[in-house]
Amino acid sequence: MATIIEIAKMAGVSIGTVDRVLHNRGYVKAETRTKVEKAMEQLNYEPNRVAQGLAVMKKKLRFLYMTPKTLHNPFFIPVRQSAEKKIQELKAYGVETDVYDYPERSIDEDKLIKKLTAEIGKYDGACILGKDSSINKLIADEARKRPFPIVFYNSKIEGIDSIAYVGCDYVSSGRLAAGLAAMTGGADSKVCFFSEFGSIRESADERIHGFLKEANIRYPDMKILGKWDITSDKAQNKRAVRQMLKKAPETNVVYVINPMDYSICRIIAAEDKENKIKIITNDLVPIQYDMFKDGIISATICQEPEKQGELPLELLFNYLAYGIQPSKVNYTELSIHIEQNI
Incomplete structure (x- = not known):
């Protein structure tokens, strides 16, 4: 050598x-x-990785990892589990990582902002979700003051500089959903969208864009009849489903984009008295398994949540420890699941 x-x-x-x-x-x-x-x-x-490893340990790197609460977002359970596994691995190199949930209440957010304002200077970099948040604003402000690399995962925010993004190609995901709609409901499907838009609107908007683009090109007879919000209020979600069925009774495919806890799928199935609606979702978490067995969900599109948990930390570590510049965009692999392959 x-x-x-x-x-x-x-x-x-x-x-x-x-x-x-x-x-x-x-x-x-x-x-x-x-x-x-x-x-x-x-x-x-x-x-010599051994020598490099010893040099890295002397740096005593410290990372900040922000993650959503998983109560209403089960997709992030494997994301967090994978991140915590990588955090344990990085401890062998002397890397410490603090994990914080994005607060859901303003009072909790104020407390965390106060804490991070006092401690942000001790961190060497951060992995964050691309959501509209005062926490993210604080982190972005720190990156403008000094070299402070940020890695976005799952979603990103325009206007905030970062060294990398790890997550889904949402436009391609939407294109796949259009193909599944044609397969399950026909090339002339009558489609409605349901999604939690809120602070992660980017992923919903890009998926819808990809769906419409694919439908316009390949399925000109497919009709989009409307879109409705998903909230944490199940009664409100039931009213939204009933409104959809009243305004667009011919609906035979519903694309559930950002599903929160997936309870919207059971609501749609319960209100669909004629049992004619095919439901397409994103991601795959335990709560969906029974829905597949019960014939509620027809297909789902996955985006490697484990990779979204561990790769941001790995990229941040390699960048700071070894000076390895990561690819700016790191898309996860998309896969389609039906009852027979889950």
């Missing part, structure tokens, strides 16, 4: 310069860094 002496000789720089490039410390001109990296590539240099 090549040595740093050989790299320095080929690049025409000092050994100290090679060391600074390898460990991403100190100032190195971009032109010089390129020469060193090119020499490393030509010599097939593989850094």
Whole structure:
């Protein structure tokens, strides 16, 4: 294996310069860094990970990881579990990670903002959900003051600089949903959308955009009859379903986009007295299994929640520890599930 002496000789720089490039410390001109990296590539240099690991441990990195409460969002249960597993792995490198829930009540949000305002300076980077939040504003403000890398997962916010995004290609997800609507309800399906829009509106809007784009191109006879909000109030959700059935009685496919706790699916099935509506959802959590068995859900589109939990932390660690620049966009893989393959 090549040595740093050989790299320095080929690049025409000092050994100290090679060391600074390898460990991403100190100032190195971009032109010089390129020469060193090119020499490393030509010599097939593989850094000593043990030595690097020891160097990383001395840095004592500290991360901030923000996650939604999972009571009304079961999709985030595997996301959080996967993140917590990665957090334990990173402890071997001396990395500490504080995990906080996005508060649902303003009083709790005020308390967390006060705490983070006092402690934000001790963090080296953050993984956050792309939602409209005062917590996110505080983190974004910190990133404007100093080098403070942010990785978005699941959704992102335009106008906030980040080193990477890990999550679903929501437009492609919507296109898949249009195809499933045609398969389950026919190319001339009569479709309605149900979704929790709120603070994560981006994912719903992009999925709808992808659905409409695909429908316009491939299924010109498909009709979109309307869209309704999902809330945490089940009585309100029932009224919305009844309103849909009254205004659009010909509906035979409902695409449930951001489903919250998925109870909307059972409400639709209960109100659909003729049993003619096919329901398409996103993601796959335990509560859906019985719905598949009961014939309530016809198909669902998954987006690798585990990857959304662990990869943001891995990218943040590699960036700060080894100077590895991540891909700006890291889409998760989309997969379709029906009763027979869950």
